[in-house]
Amino acid sequence: MTSWITICDTCKRENWDPVAQPLTDGEILAGLIESRAEAAGVKTRRVSCMMGCARACNVAVQGPGKLAYVLGTFEPTAENAKAIVQYAALHQGSPRTVKCPTGNGLKG
Ligand code: FES
Secondary structure, X not given: OOOEEEEEOOOOOOOOXXXXXXXXXXXXXXXXXXXXXXHHOOEEEEEOXXXXXXHOXXXXXXOOOOOOEEEOOXXXXXXXXXXXXXXXXXXXXXXXXXXXXXXXXXXX
């Protein structure tokens, strides 16, 4: 069953400046994740606010019959996008759930 990465595209980190950076931090992170997800075989979708604004940027990894993991406090970097996609691929490959891998940029 396919796992999904749900990405909040309205997340803005504490020092977000709309003049210097017209895209929100969430939009940047979403683009970085989307560009990697297809190759990993996971799906993505964007939402506007996941009610975790103080922990921006936020994503959720979900799949049918599995635990959903809401993860946050990501900077919108390629390294974090890669870690999120890898986590979603592990989630997808797990029969029931997956332990949060430590040391690869993810925090529970
Ligand atoms: S704006 Fe992203 S969780 Fe609220």
